[in-house]
Amino acid sequence: MRRAAALLLALTLAACDNGDSRICGALAVKMDNIDLPANDPQNVTACVDRWAARLSKAPDDATTVAEAAIGACQDAISRHEAAIAKDADRPPDYPAARAYWKRIATFRAVQWRAGKCPIERAK
Numbered sequence: 489m490r491r492a493a494a495l496l497l498a499l500t501l502a503a504c505d506n507g508d509s510r511i512c513g514a515l516a517v518k519m520d521n522i523d524l525p526a527n528d529p530q531n532v533t534a535c536v537d538r539w540a541a542r543l544s545k546a547p548d549d550a551t552t553v554a555e556a557a558i559g560a561c562q563d564a565i566s567r568h569e570a571a572i573a574k575d576a577d578r579p580p581d582y583p584a585a586r587a588y589w590k591r592i593a594t595f596r597a598v599q600w601r602a603g604k605c606p607i608e609r610a611k
Contacts, residue, residue, distance in 0.1 A: 528568075529568060531567070531568060532561060532565055532568045533592075535560070535561035536557055536558070536589055536592055536593045537596055539557035539560040539593070540557040540592075540597045540600065541596065541597075541600045543556050543557055544596075544597040544601050550598050551594060553593070553594075553597040554590050554593035554594040554596075554597055555590065555593075557593040557596075558586060558589055558590050558593055561589065565585055565589050568585070569581065569582055569585035
């Protein structure tokens with residue numbers, strides 16, 4: 489009986505450590521040492537996902553977490569917007585790009601919190 493209880497407790501704790509797979513399973517993937525063109529949104533997605541996840545453990549509201557994540561990813565956002573604008577033969581719209589990525593970062597922060605996702609996934 490004690491073994492069964494210990495096993496059940498261990499499985500329960502393991503499930504908590506991994507977060508809710510229905511929510512955490514689709515989150516940030518580590519992208520180290522991968523060179524992508526500046527116009528590839530994966531550059532910004534990886535940065536925003538990683539920082540929103542890391543900072544989601546802070547007690548601040550999701551909007552504040554998103555602002556911090558966007559601040560950490562500002563260079564990637566600017567390079568991406570400049571490349572996209574050049575490809576489209578238009579001037580860069582940095583405020584619109586920042587607003588778009590802030591919405592993504594806010595969603596990711598809420599997603600990480602709701603799923604109780606382990607921060608190790610965002611390293």
